Amino acid sequence: MMKKKDVSMLKYSGRIFAVAPVVLTLIFISGCNRDPNVRKRKYLESGQHYEAAGKLKEATIQFSNALKVDHNYADAHFELGKTYLKLGAIRPGYTELARAVELDPRNLPARTELGELLLAGNAVDRAQEQAAAVIAADPNNADGYALLSAIAARKGDRAAALANIQHALAIKPDQASFHTTLALIESADPQSGTAPEMELQKAIALDGKDTHARMVLAAMLEKKGDLPGAQQQYVWATQQTPKDLQPRAGLAGLYMRANDKTKAEQTLRKAVEDMPENEDASALLKDFYLRTGQLDQAVTTFADLNAKYPKSFPIKLNYATTLVTKGDFAKAGPITDQLVKSNGSQPQVQMLRSAMLLNGGKVNEAYDVLQRASKNAPENLQLQIGLAKVAEMKGDFGAAVISYRAAEKLAPNDLEIQAALGELATQRQDWNMLSQIGEKTAGLRPDLAQGYLWRGMGEANEKLYEKAEADFQTALQKDPNNASTYAELGQLRLRQGRLPEGTALLEKALDKNPNVEAALEGIVAVDVSSKQPDKAEARIQQQIARSPKNAAFYTLLASVQLTNKNFSGAHDNAKKAMELDPSNERAVQAYAQATAAMGNVDEAIQTWDKWAIAHPKDGTALFMLGLLEDQKGDQAKAIENYKKVLQINSNQTSVTQAMAANNLAYLMIQGGAANSDMALTYAQTARAGLPNSPDTADTLALVYYYKGTYLTARDLLEGALKQSPDNAAIHYHLGMTYSKLGRKADAEVQLKKAISLDPNGKTGKDATAALAQAG
Numbered sequence: 001m002m003k004k005k006d007v008s009m010l011k012y013s014g015r016i017f018a019v020a021p022v023v024l025t026l027i028f029i030s031g032c033n034r035d036p037n038v039r040k041r042k043y044l045e046s047g048q049h050y051e052a053a054g055k056l057k058e059a060t061i062q063f064s065n066a067l068k069v070d071h072n073y074a075d076a077h078f079e080l081g082k083t084y085l086k087l088g089a090i091r092p093g094y095t096e097l098a099r100a101v102e103l104d105p106r107n108l109p110a111r112t113e114l115g116e117l118l119l120a121g122n123a124v125d126r127a128q129e130q131a132a133a134v135i136a137a138d139p140n141n142a143d144g145y146a147l148l149s150a151i152a153a154r155k156g157d158r159a160a161a162l163a164n165i166q167h168a169l170a171i172k173p174d175q176a177s178f179h180t181t182l183a184l185i186e187s188a189d190p191q192s193g194t195a196p197e198m199e200l201q202k203a204i205a206l207d208g209k210d211t212h213a214r215m216v217l218a219a220m221l222e223k224k225g226d227l228p229g230a231q232q233q234y235v236w237a238t239q240q241t242p243k244d245l246q247p248r249a250g251l252a253g254l255y256m257r258a259n260d261k262t263k264a265e266q267t268l269r270k271a272v273e274d275m276p277e278n279e280d281a282s283a284l285l286k287d288f289y290l291r292t293g294q295l296d297q298a299v300t301t302f303a304d305l306n307a308k309y310p311k312s313f314p315i316k317l318n319y320a321t322t323l324v325t326k327g328d329f330a331k332a333g334p335i336t337d338q339l340v341k342s343n344g345s346q347p348q349v350q351m352l353r354s355a356m357l358l359n360g361g362k363v364n365e366a367y368d369v370l371q372r373a374s375k376n377a378p379e380n381l382q383l384q385i386g387l388a389k390v391a392e393m394k395g396d397f398g399a400a401v402i403s404y405r406a407a408e409k410l411a412p413n414d415l416e417i418q419a420a421l422g423e424l425a426t427q428r429q430d431w432n433m434l435s436q437i438g439e440k441t442a443g444l445r446p447d448l449a450q451g452y453l454w455r456g457m458g459e460a461n462e463k464l465y466e467k468a469e470a471d472f473q474t475a476l477q478k479d480p481n482n483a484s485t486y487a488e489l490g491q492l493r494l495r496q497g498r499l500p501e502g503t504a505l506l507e508k509a510l511d512k513n514p515n516v517e518a519a520l521e522g523i524v525a526v527d528v529s530s531k532q533p534d535k536a537e538a539r540i541q542q543q544i545a546r547s548p549k550n551a552a553f554y555t556l557l558a559s560v561q562l563t564n565k566n567f568s569g570a571h572d573n574a575k576k577a578m579e580l581d582p583s584n585e586r587a588v589q590a591y592a593q594a595t596a597a598m599g600n601v602d603e604a605i606q607t608w609d610k611w612a613i614a615h616p617k618d619g620t621a622l623f624m625l626g627l628l629e630d631q632k633g634d635q636a637k638a639i640e641n642y643k644k645v646l647q648i649n650s651n652q653t654s655v656t657q658a659m660a661a662n663n664l665a666y667l668m669i670q671g672g673a674a675n676s677d678m679a680l681t682y683a684q685t686a687r688a689g690l691p692n693s694p695d696t697a698d699t700l701a702l703v704y705y706y707k708g709t710y711l712t713a714r715d716l717l718e719g720a721l722k723q724s725p726d727n728a729a730i731h732y733h734l735g736m737t738y739s740k741l742g743r744k745a746d747a748e749v750q751l752k753k754a755i756s757l758d759p760n761g762k763t764g765k766d767a768t769a770a771l772a773q774a775g
Contacts, residue, residue, distance in 0.1 A: 040069040044076055051083055054243070059083045074104035082113060091379050091410065093117065101130075108134050112143045119150055122413070127151055142172035149181060161185050176207035180216055187220060196220060211237040215250050222254060230254055245271060245281050252288070261292055272305060272315065282314035286322055298322040306335075313343050320352055329359045347373050347380045354386065363393050363614050374403070381410045388420065393583070395618025397428055413444055422454050429655070434458040438471070449479035453488060460492050468492055483513035491522050499526055514546040521556060533564045551581035558590040562597070570594035585611070589624060601632045619645045619656040626663060635667055642667075646685075658689025662699050669703050679703045694720035698730050705733065710740045728757035732767045739774055747774060 047062030063080035066073055081096030097114040100107055115130030128151055134144035145168035152160035162185050169178045183199035186192040203213035218233035237247035248271040255264035268285040275281045289298030302319035309315050323332035336356055339349045350373035357366035370387040388403035404421050418441045425434035438455025456471030475485040486509035493502030503526055509519035520543050527536035540557040554577035561570035571594035577587035588611050596604035605628045612621040626641035645660035665683035668675040683700040690696045701716035717734040735750030751771040758764035
């Protein structure tokens with residue numbers, strides 16, 4: 001009995017011992033999983049595995065997971081930075097590399113990568129610091145000398161560039177990329193002969209998959225006129241790295257330069273078919289069609305590709321984009337809806353969605369879509385530019401500037417962004433901003449006229465005439481046929497009182513380009529100021545005959561006709577301008593003014609109301625609504641709209657806000673002395689915004705008159721009268737003020753003058769009543 005019991009116990013005991021090692025192993029493994037060093041290392045290795053397999057997005061996730069375990073893990077920052085750069089995310093890539101170097105200054109590969117990135121961003125001195133640190137830590141670091149070579153080449157020091165790359169090759173003679181760099185440096189010397197090609201052949205022999213070397217060789221062969229040889233190199237590169245888009249893009253470019261569009265198209269289409277998930281491949285094909293003016297073919301091709309690869313996001317995206325570009329929103333709508341469902345968070349999809357909303361006239365909704373998207377992807381350049389453009393459509397120029405400035409940070413050397421900022425600065429009459437943009441543009445591209453032109457415009461409007469003259473002359477040296485420069489130089493001559501010379505320059509601008517609006521405006525201004533309105537109209541008609549599709553010229557004609565009280569003509573020409581350019585605010589304004597003057601105030605209000613709804617941040621629109629409501633006799637609505645103008649960010653429409661404050665003060669003081677304190681606040685705001693305006697002086701004086709401060713009112717009105725001697729209202733108000741000061745004879749003179757200037761108007765009638773009462 002005991003024996004059996006012992007045996008059973010032994011068996012049981014054996015089972016215990018058999019299980020124990022497994023339990024211990026599980027405990028050990030569990031303990032390892034809780035070890036943060038093990039976890040972060042596993043995430044790092046997993047990310048490296050994904051990166052090696054070309055799965056870059058998955059790699060970023062794993063590297064980010066490692067950083068969640070240890071946010072100071074330098075190796076993970078380094079690997080994440082490199083992966084971001086491969087994805088084309090430059091700014092986050094830079095951030096990660098900089099953090100890796102900060103955490104581990106001994107990580108020389110990270111320093112080298114960071115130095116190359118800084119050099120690419122034109123931060124030469126900072127790149128030099130990284131290279132120096134690498135060489136100081138390791139005097140035999142070949143990559144450090146290669147970086148020094150690139151820096152010297154950027155500085156134009158060919159001797160130093162050559163010496164440093166040769167030093168790098170002495171340390172690491174089997175580095176293919178170094179031979180390619182040497183070839184590029186040698187190719188700058190016309191006496192180098194076949195040496196550059198020999199170096200490239202060495203690079204290819206060392207690394208058969210070095211597409212960069214083959215592409216450089218292809219470029220050299222093409223330059224020599226050996227097109228078959230160049231084509232062969234691109235084809236080889238394509239075959240060796242079938243998932244690399246660059247060789248295919250180079251081959252397509254070669255075909256384009258040889259005027260073989262068919263082969264270029266075939267090459268790019270084959271790239272899309274071989275790499276349907278490659279966003280750049282689809283974008284290149286789309287851009288090819290747009291550059292060659294084959295929009296219909298683009299739609300046909302992408303429709304076919306979309307049918308073959310229905311799950312490809314890049315193909316579907318570019319299909320929808322081409323449809324939108326063509327204006328086929330009906331077809332683009334369902335495809336955009338599909339993209340929103342499957343890839344709604346992608347910035348490109350949000351931009352498409354915004355375009356669809358804009359087509360439906362939903363400017364505010366389109367802006368909201370882009371604003372949310374830009375918050376989620378602040379590094380996306382096209383989103384920031386798109387947001388800025390839609391802000392302009394809304395009339396929110398302040399928001400447009402903010403978005404363009406954000407885009408400028410992402411692409412500081414982009415001249416198109418500077419051009420957009422320059423246009424906004426001109427519209428807002430922010431001459432200081434325009435001068436700064438001109439300064440930067442001239443620094444970026446001193447060979448172009450535009451920077452000097454913008455800076456000169458800013459200086460001219462700030463009355464810095466000598467500086468403006470110098471910049472305009474420099475602009476003409478850079479581009480003797482620049483019509484805009486002649487126009488601005490002509491405007492400068494007009495400011496200097498040199499009218500014949502100024503007019504001649506303006507005419508020259510129009511000879512070079514019949515659509516230069518500023519030139520025609522200057523000529524017309526001379527005619528109007530010299531009391532020759534008929535001549536001004538004839539000159540505009542003459543220019544319209546040369547440029548019958550220029551909406552701005554019809555708008556200018558309408559403005560002159562408004563001055564001449566030809567309201568019917570102004571109405572018709574403003575309407576024509578609106579038909580040619582529905583976004584022309586000045587045309588809408590002229591149309592509304594002419595319509596109101598013809599007695600159709602309600603129609604004018606409806607016109608402006610539509611514009612204001614579409615442009616809720618447009619202070620001018622709200623101001624015009626206020627004027628029209630006041631003209632209609634609805635002072636409550638006028639005051640409401642003027643107050644809305646003042647609620648807009650003051651940096652956006654300061655001049656318009658000053659005018660709104662002026663009219664508010666005037667309306668409030670007309671409502672009685674009880675409003676005098678608030679009216680005084682508005683009148684002072686108006687005067688601060690427009691300190692040289694006789695109208696703001698008149699309004700402020702009127703408020704002081706009602707408050708019994710007659711001497712201050714007198715001083716303001718006497719000053720305003722010198723600026724505007726034919727203003728009936730100022731004469732009337734000064735007459736009333738003189739009367740309060742006991743100067744009856746002077747009061748009588750001013751009141752009679754007001755009556756003579758406005759015999760049938762309200763001011764003339766009020767002055768007549770005051771004169772009768774005084775008598």
